[in-house]
Each structure stands twice: as C-alpha cells, then as structure tokens.
Amino acid sequence: MCLAVPGRVLDIEERDGTRMATVDFGGVVKEVCLEYLPDLQVGEYAIVHVGFALQRLDEESARQTLELFAELGLLQEEFGDPWEVAAAEAAGSEPVEEVRNQ
C-alpha cells in the first residue's frame, strides 16, 4: 500500500491544467502526476506512489531499488493484474511473479 517505486521521467505535458508525466519503472510505463514535484525534469528520477511523484531520488539509489524490486516480484504486486492476484489468493496459490505492462 505504501510501496513507492522509483521511476524515470520520459516526458512531461499539461493535461486538464495538471502537470503529468510518462514515467518508466524498469520497463513498465505509467502516467504520473507531477503536481507535488512541479520542477521535476525529463530524465530525473522520483519516488512514485499510486500515480503521484512524491520525492526526488538520485539515479543510483533509484536503479538499485528497481533492481531489488524486480528481483523480489514487488513490481508485479504494484503493476500486475490485481484480479489475477486476488483470484490466485482466493484459490490458495501464490501469484505469478512476472511483470506485464497493462
């Protein structure tokens, strides 16, 4: 729930008067709101939680964390198919550890 994943800003645009970015999380690309970090630039890293950039992060820390998350299957937990996970839990099996771009 409070998992926040480091991501790299690919591009930035205004949408509905809101500063939005396309952010890459080790291969998974998501739309992210930059309203709380308005001076974040393309190429920079930030900690992202539920689609919002909350704090800047240096590149090395971000890379290390992403590697670890990928290894642990945490990216699947954050970006995988939640219905699949819930169904697997309800059936009593472990969710698959594979990241897909939705």
Next chain:
Amino acid sequence: MKYIDEFQDPELARRLLDDIHATVTRPWALMEVCGGQTHSIIRHGIDQLLPEQVELIHGPGCPVCVTPLEVIDKALEIASRPEVIFCSFGDMLRVPGTGRDLFQVRGEGGDVRVVYSPLDALRIAQQNPDREVVFFGIGFETTAPPNAMTVHQARKLGIPNFSMLVSHVRVPPAIEAIMSSPSCRVQGFLAAGHVCSVMGMGEYPELAERFRVPIVVTGFEPLDILEGVRRTVRQLERGEHTVDNAYARAVRAEGNPAARAMLEDVFEVTDRAWRGIGVIPQSGWRLAPKYRAYDAEHRFSVDGIRTQEPAECRSGEVLQGLLKPHECEAFGTLCTPRTPLGATMVSSEGACAAYYLYRRLDMPATKAQEATPVV
C-alpha cells in the same frame, strides 16, 4: 530467506549486523510502524539475523489492516448498487467485510474496478457521466495526498458523478496511543520512510521527548531496515531519544510542502476507528466541509452502518504488538490467506500474512501441515 549472502550488498549487511551485535548489551523492543517494513523484515528474516536481545514488534502500519470492518461494509454496500462503478486499489479486494469482500461483489455482478491511481477513477467518472463513480480512499499520509489531489481536481473540473469513501489514518497519533497504553513494551520506533517523505519529521520530536523514545525514519529495503535498527539501538544504549533520519535519500526534514498544503485544504483531522484497536483521537482525516459534496458516505447514506468485529480474530492485539501472529489460536488453521478472519491475514503487508507466507517451515509440524494451502 535469512542468508546474509542473499542481500543486495552482503558485505554492507554484515557490517551493519556486526555493529548491532557489538553495540547491544541488554534487551530492547523496537516497533516498525509500516506494513511494507513488516513484510520486508519477515521476508528477509531480518528479525532472525538480529541479536536475540533486539525484538522487533510489528505495529499497526498496514492501512488495509486497520481499515474498520464497518468501513469495508460501507464499501460493499455502495459497490453493490447498480448505478455505481466502485474503484479501489487492488489490495482492498479480498479484505473481508461481514460475510463477503469486493472480489465477491464483483462476482455477483457489481461493477468493481481496480485502479493504479485515484486519478484513473476520476477519468472513469468523466468517461461515464451517467454512472456514479466512487473511489475507496484509504491509506496513511503517503496515500492521502494523491487522494486529496483527486478530490480537488473533481471540484475544479466540476465532475459531479465522482465521490470518495474516505478512511485515512495518521501515524503520529497511533504512536501516541501505543506509547500511552499501560501494556506498552516499545522502547524505540522505526518511523515509516514514505510517510515522512510527504510529512517531513516535524511531528516526531515532541513524541520522542514526551515518551523518551528514539524515533528513526527508516526505508523499506533490507539494508535500510538494518541501518534503522542500528541507529535506534545505538541511541537506546546511550540513553538518547532523538529523531534521526536513516532514509535521507528520500526524506527531507520539511517533507513535501505542496502535498502537505493540499492535505490541509482538502481534509480535516478527525477521530478515527482502527480495526482491532478502536477509536484513536485525532488519528484520521475526513473531507473538509467545502469538499463534503464529494463524500460518498453522505451521498449514498451509509453513515449509519455499524458493524461489530468478530471475536475470534485477534488482529487488534497483533496490530498493537501484544501478540505475535503465530501465537493466535486461529493462525494457519481457521485463518489463512485463503480464508482470512481479519485483514492482517489478507493484506500482503499484514503481519499475519507475512508470517504465514515466510514462516510456515518454522511452525510446529502439525500446524505447518494444516497451514499448507491446497493448490
């Protein structure tokens, strides 16, 4: 996984552990107040790598686990209505309400959708003007700003068919409640890193001083947790009780001022019930009066729903650090992730689920047998 060579930097992990072992001279009880940290501690066997004198108590840091049963029941009631598209984060799907969960509501024909971000729910409302779109707004101070921004946007863009079922909780009042309890054994806190990345550290010095406990802001990765423990234990051994930041790469003293300003605008502080614990004064947020039109509780008249929590689930004691998950009679037998009695077994951040997933081999043989899920 309790082999140090499986850590990302085994050499650094070894050095941190050696330092902790060399520093400790007597027993200390530390509490982590974040479900992500609990999960990481159990998954990596960090508690088993620490000296025997250092006990980690798992606090009420999983927002899914502390969401009261009656709030889940309100969500189920709203999600069952034909005019509603109910949007939620994925980790709320299998949290048991009275007799069912959101996953089952969807199976019964309810339009329940999982979103990655609350803004996705707002987009769904824009795309479906003839439906009522409700977002389930739970979480600590990390999740509250994204939800606050979403309500703010709904008002700014004039989206009338969007509302939010809000059950946000705040960490500092929970620390205060835990420390004020006569049965409290906690001597030091690992504060939740991402909560502090939003809120900063300003709320903690007063608590550290009043209760004479060190509070160390800590990250989530195994090395972060070891460093948080190391700094907390050092303070305890020296008789100090200050606020320290062991997660400086993501936490600044002032937090994120823009996010804090939005919280002030959209929410107001209120008393909040925590599942298994009861009401903690001033421990939550609700929508401020000017945003009340976006409050799903009022819009769908579910304010009156009151639910008693089941007596056989002892998650309240687990959430307060008074009971370890495997000490509960129902653990692994009546209560498993497949048939959870309470939210601590269903959420991936709940202490019971973490013990079940990573500690089955450490449990007595008969229990371990019963606890192995049928795949």
